[in-house]
Structure formats: C-alpha cells, structure tokens
Amino acid sequence: MSQVLVTGAAGRIGTVLRGGLPERGWAVRSLDVVPMTDTRPGEEQVVADTTDLTAMEDAVAGVSAVVHLAGIATESTWPAISHANIEGTYCVLEAARRAGVSRVVLASSNHATGYTPRPDGGLLREVDAPPRPDTYYGVSKAAMEALGSLYVDRYGMDVVCLRIGSAFAEPTTVRHLSTWLSPGDQVRLVDAALRAPAPGFAVVWGVSANTRNWWDLTAARALGYEPADDAEVFASALVEAYGEPDLADPVHARVGGEYTLAQFDAENVEPPLPGGDIAPGSGAER
Numbered sequence: 001m002s003q004v005l006v007t008g009a010a011g012r013i014g015t016v017l018r019g020g021l022p023e024r025g026w027a028v029r030s031l032d033v034v035p036m037t038d039t040r041p042g043e044e045q046v047v048a049d050t051t052d053l054t055a056m057e058d059a060v061a062g063v064s065a066v067v068h069l070a071g072i073a074t075e076s077t078w079p080a081i082s083h084a085n086i087e088g089t090y091c092v093l094e095a096a097r098r099a100g101v102s103r104v105v106l107a108s109s110n111h112a113t114g115y116t117p118r119p120d121g122g123l124l125r126e127v128d129a130p131p132r133p134d135t136y137y138g139v140s141k142a143a144m145e146a147l148g149s150l151y152v153d154r155y156g157m158d159v160v161c162l163r164i165g166s167a168f169a170e171p172t173t174v175r176h177l178s179t180w181l182s183p184g185d186q187v188r189l190v191d192a193a194l195r196a197p198a199p200g201f202a203v204v205w206g207v208s209a210n211t212r213n214w215w216d217l218t219a220a221r222a223l224g225y226e227p228a229d230d231a232e233v234f235a236s237a238l239v240e241a242y243g244e245p246d247l248a249d250p251v252h253a254r255v256g257g258e259y260t261l262a263q264f265d266a267e268n269v270e271p272p273l274p275g276g277d278i279a280p281g282s283g284a285e286r
C-alpha cells in the first residue's frame, strides 16, 4: 500500500482525508504541530512544524506522495502568513525533492485569484483566472502555486494545486451554494490528484458538482475527479434564510467573495495568538 504524508492533518480537511484516504487504498502518515488523539489503526503520526526543513526531511522519508494542507487557513498578519504558508510550502516541496518524492498536492485557495470577476456568462476556467489575490492569505496561495510551478519545471516533479472553494461539512451561506466542496468530494479530489498519471503542473478548482457552480470543473475532471455532491440540496433553507444572491454584490461577483471587502483590510486583521492560533472570531476560510 502506498503511503501519503498529510500535513495539517489535525485540521478540518486533514481530519476528513485521514478518514477517507485509507478507504481508497492509501496508508496515511499524519503531520501537524498539534498532536492528534484520534489516530486510526495503521495511521502514523508526526508532530512537527512544516517550517522546519530538517523535520520535514525526516517526515517525508519513505512516502510516495505529500498532501500539503498545513498553514493558516484565513487572513492574518503578513509575518504570520508569510512564515507559516510560504516558508512552510517551500520546506515541504524542498524536503520532497531531496527525498525523491515526486508527487505533491498543494491546498491552494480561490483567494489566490479572489479579485477575479465572475464572467458575464459561462464558466470560469483556471487559465482565465491567473493570480489576483484578495488578501495576504491569497498572496501566500499564489506563492504556493508559483513554488509548485518552479519545482515542476526545474526538477520534473508532479505538483497539483487545488484551488479549494468552501470545504465544510455543509454549506452555511448562499455563496457556498456555488463554492462548496463536500467532505466526500474532498477525498475524491485529493485521491484523483494523487493518482492522475503524470499531471506535471496543474491548477484546478476544488468544488463539488454544485448546480450553481461558476468555476469550471473540466480541468479537475481531466485529472480523474468525479464529484458526487451538490450544494443545491441545501438551497431552499439557505435562500429562505438569506435570500437569493444578488449577482451585482461583490460577494457574489468576485471569486473571493467577502475576502475582497474592506473588513479584510490589514488594519482589521487579527494577529495570531501565542502558539500560532488565530484569534477566535477572526473567521476561517469561507
């Protein structure tokens, strides 16, 4: 059985993958700065910081691929974001290169291109949405994609960047009706990114088969991703509570939604708490 290192394994998406990847034939080595108390039989655990290159060289030894989720998953201060998300991604890719691990899946985000406007009609392809970050967080995801591209072109690795939409148990806003990535589809998408034959450098949206999608899934499907869920089953309750989305509202007219609004200006951003956590209430990726 091939083993995959999952960084940020204690987090929301990591916890979903630790449950789902073994059912698809992957042995999981789970890495996080936070110890996990819920590891499953056969799951290895590493407590380490992705910004520690030596620790990452140890962590990748013997695996066939890395799924890199670790980092700050929302807006924060530049020092915090650049260290955890950019330095951390460099260390993961460099450790993989040194160990000869040629496949890395990177958790990018829609916020790498958050200021990209909704097209007048039709679906938005990744090639029509180059980096256009909406926050320091989005800059770190654009840098993540750039680092991935470098390691493919210079070292011949395979790096798949997933521009994840809203990865939650259920959609909780009307924007999520277009951006939701269900737990089951998180597993399907990562599994496809791990198995796609020779993808080279790929950037794909990470959303479910939502009726209201406006991000084109053609490239993700070409990797082998077959989404099974649709946020529309939650639509009537959300629309009743919040109303139909106004497509002229920037929240619905730009890829990054509310991250493009003034509430995410630098002076409104919470600094990380000692230990690296984000202050409660500052909001997760949405």
Ligand SMILES: NC(=O)c1ccc[n+]([C@@H]2O[C@H](COP(=O)([O-])OP(=O)(O)OC[C@H]3O[C@@H](n4cnc5c(N)ncnc54)[C@H](O)[C@@H]3O)[C@@H](O)[C@H]2O)c1
Pocket (backbone or CB within 6 Å): 007, 008, 009, 010, 011, 012, 013, 014, 031, 032, 033, 034, 048, 049, 050, 051, 068, 069, 070, 071, 072, 073, 074, 084, 088, 107, 108, 109, 110, 163, 164, 165, 166, 167, 168, 285, 286
């Ligand atoms: N959840 C979403 O909707 C969404 C959307 C787009 C992108 N993403 C990206 O997917 C990834 C996972 O998201 P999530 O929602 O599970 O986030 P999360 O905050 O629940 O989990 C992140 C995990 O990373 C760990 N971590 C942080 N810094 C670390 C470091 N330096 N070394 C080791 N571990 C570290 C944290 O302890 C945490 O367990 C993130 O990179 C995030 O930016 C998430």
